[in-house]
Every structure is written in structure tokens, then in C-alpha cells.
Amino acid sequence: MDITINLTDGVSIYRQIVNQVKYLVASGLLQPGEELPPIRTLALQLKVTPNTIVKAYHELEIAGVVHKRRGAGTFVSEGRPQLALRERRRLIEQRIDALLAEAHQLNFTTSDILRMVRERRAAMDETSAEPTAVKRERER
């Protein structure tokens, strides 16, 4: 499981683990039914006290993101977790910031970008609305 601990931004380690697992599940990188690493394994991987992992898994369980199976391990629950609006905003804003920075580098204005976003969206809608036969026709 791809989790990175950052000790410079003041967020506690267990909170970082909770947030990143939620993100992995919400983005589909962790699938429902998939097993999370055992506590010992993740503690060894991240070099953190095992009790921190226990605390993080427990909080994920309360939030309904994962569930424990007796005698087995911890598994991702069915149904994507509902990330809080603030969290969803934060994730998407990171991407927007990166996009704007790159746009600036490549000499696009913000209104160029907004127009291009709408165009891309329209193109996507059109493609998915097209019957498969037409798409195949175009691909030839």
C-alpha cells in the first residue's frame, strides 16, 4: 500500500494514514474487498509504532471505510467512502493548482484554460454518446 509519511506539515501520523487510505479507496486504487496490510507489516514499512496503525485502522473502521474479519485481517468495505466536502475540495484544488502552474508556464491565460476545460468536457460527452459503431468507423 503506497503511503508516505511527512513530518514537516504538522499533521499527525495516524491522521496521515487515515487520509491516505481514504484517498486510495475513493480513487479506486484500493478496491472493495481488498485486504489492507497487517498492522505489523505496515508498521515495519512506514517505521512507525504499531499502535499508530491500530489507531488509524480503528478510525477507518468507525468511518465505515474498512471492516475487520474475525481471525482474518482488515478489508476495504463495499461502497466508496463519502469524503467530506472539505476533503474533496482539497484533493481537486491540488490538481487545479498544478494545472494553473503549468498553464502559466506554457503561456495560457486562465480564461483559455476555462474554455479548454469546457471543450474537453464536451468532446468527452460526445464520444461517450456516440454509438460504438460510429466510434469504430471514426477510428479507421
Place this chain on the structure above:
Amino acid sequence: MSQSVVDVHDLSRSFGDKTALDGVSFRATAGQVHGLVGSNGAGKTTLLKHLLGLLRATIGSVRVFGLDPVRDPVGVLGRVGYLSEERELPEWMRIDELMRYTQAFHPTWDASYARELLETFALDPSRKIKELSKGMRAQAGLIAAVAHRPELLILDEPSSGLDAVVRRDILDAIVRAVADDGRTVIFSSHLLDEVERMSDHVTLMHQGRVTLSGVLDDVRGAYRRSRVRFVEHFDRPPALDTALVMEGSGRTWSVVHNGSIERFRHSVLARGGEIVESRDATLEEIFLARAGRSRPQVEAA
């Protein structure tokens, strides 16, 4: 309520006219990792030596598993694994002799665990201790400390002067002791990132006193670092309620503060400022605020 494995109450100790410990109280709860932080000479090693009965409590009391480690060394030391800061090991022995020697004191010695660690560390059992590098000495000392699967593992500056590979071995041993056996660990370190990663509880010592102690997440949650902007220009940090450390100049200052955020906010407003940004402080920021040599020179109130 968790069971306490170590109970130190109001312990003081002087060497000549130098005070090493000044009214120290410390408690370690079962199954948890306790990080002990402080600069050199803060008293960490002196405290740990009291837990092992290497120093007798003259003022105050020390209990390990409810026993006095000086009066009942067998009852305490048989259940404790210890890696000393200087890694004192019998120089004339070979590694396999050290293993047999240590085993003789500990009926609970797990020979297959010891062998596994020797292999992991790629240590040659026939090597003499005195010929070992610093890293290898730490590894050999670590095996001697953990292979009897002690109920309490005490590591004094386990990573000091070691490269990243051996440091990782040490941290792995702590994780295993806790995850596999539910053991209690006390380790001292001046590496704050290590303490923050590995500790459930953290105790900060400064000049022989405990200046801060508690569950790491609670300690972290009690301190914040805020960026503050004022209308007025200040040559010296303006006095603010609950502020511990201030850095900056002119109109913008970074402040580490603890306790009530409302009180802090009020105080900032009263000086004609606003909080621009605020987050939990890192352990390093808290450490510097609590053990900093120089208190900030605040303007006269």
C-alpha cells in the same frame, strides 16, 4: 486504564555539585512505546540507569514491574532488555560467546530468534567483539537485548552514530517487540523524526527536569504554529498571550503557542493583528519551544 510497567516518582540525583535529575516523575504503560527526548546532559541516561538499578534512588522512588530494581535485581533485570548508549559489551568475547553468556541469564532466551537476527544482520558469530565496527556492535548489543523477548525493552540512544541501514534494524526490532509480543519499549533519542514515528508517549527532558510528557498525539494537538500579520511594524516580537516562541520581523511573525486558541486569537486582535494561517505544531517546533535555550526577547509588557 493501562497497567504501568515503570513508575518513577519525584526522583532527584546529583553528581558532586551538578544536578542530573531534579524531581523527575515518569510512567511507562504496558504495550506502548515511550520516547525520551532531550539534548545531551538533559538527564535521559541517568534516568534510564535508575530503571536498571545501576544507580540507586537516593531521593524519590523507582519501581519497575512494581519492584525496586536495586533491591530486587533478579526480579527486574531478568525481564528487561537493555542496550546502553556506550554499547558496553565484553570485548574479549566472540559474538557466539556473547549469545551463550547472555542466554545463561535469561531462561526465556529464544535461540531461533537470535539466529534469525544474526542472519538478517549478516553477523559472523565467530568474530570478536573488539573487532566489530560501530554498527555491528550495535547490532550484536541489540540481539543480546531482545532475544530473550523481554517484557520491557530499554534502548539508550539506539541510533546514535549509526548509518541508515543499522538504524532501520533497530527500529524494526522495536516494531517487532511491540507488534509480536505486546512489549513495552522505552527509548531515548535526539532524532525527533524517529521519536515522532516510533513513540506512543513522549517525554521531554531539559536540564534534569521533565518539561513535557504525555500521549504523543495529545501533546501534538496542544500546540499550534500560527502565522500572524499586524498592521503595525514591530522591531521586537509583540507580547502575545499563550505564545512560547516567535520568529519573524516587521509585520509578519510565526508563533508557536499552546493552550486556548481563543485566548491567542484575542491577544492577536488586541494588538491589531490577524491570524493568517494556523496548523498543529511539529514535534520539533514543540521541542524547541519547550527546551529552547533562549526565551524570545519580548518587548516590555
